[in-house]
Amino acid sequence: MLLNVNHTLQATMNPYSSASAQIDDQPYALAEFHFHAPSENTINGKHYAMELHLTHKNQEGEIAVVAVMFDIGEPNEAIERLWQSIPATPGDSIPLLSPVDINLLLPEDRTYWRFSGSLTTPPCSEGVTWIVLKQPMTLSAGQLEKFRHTIHPANNRPVQPLNGRVINEWSIPTLRDPVLK
Secondary structure (H helix, E strand, O other): OEEEOOOOEEEEOOOOOOOEEEEOOEEEEEEEEEEEOOOOOOEOOEOOOEEEEEEEEOOOOOEEEEEEEEEEOOOOHHHHHHHOOOOOOOOOEEOOOOOEEHHHHOOOOOEEEEEEEEOOOOOOOEEEEEEEEOOOEEEOHHHHHHHHHHOOOOOOOOOOOOOOOOOEEEEOOOOEOOEEO
16 A cells, blocks of 8 residues: 655555564564655765655564665666555555565665664654665656655755764665565
């Protein structure tokens, strides 16, 4: 199901899905994912055309967000499948017309920067583990325009100061059961 929540397009995971990531030896279940254009995070001062946030929660309710940057380039197969189901009106949702392999939204190189921050949309809760993948993916200019046409004009939170946060470098395993239906 793809939902237009006014400020973004969001796919909510089936509660029986086992899509997850292992962070600090704890399983974090993928709860939902959504998009921002342009990116909310920057790499070496660069904003990317789009950023994907895969929001995960563990059994204690702690949140971890895996962020993936997208540059303009070759079309992305998973985004193409998602965009087949774009609801035009805020509050509307449309079932996905075809399954989406979430791994097609992730780069092969899973090295990342990690820091503690907050959610970027209300309630902007603190204590969120952020994992920003270093290698960007691509989407076509047409795929980006289709998103921007639906979500006017930009939906990114401005870059926030580090405020003493330490950014570390890590590697992340592949998501499990990564097909969204």
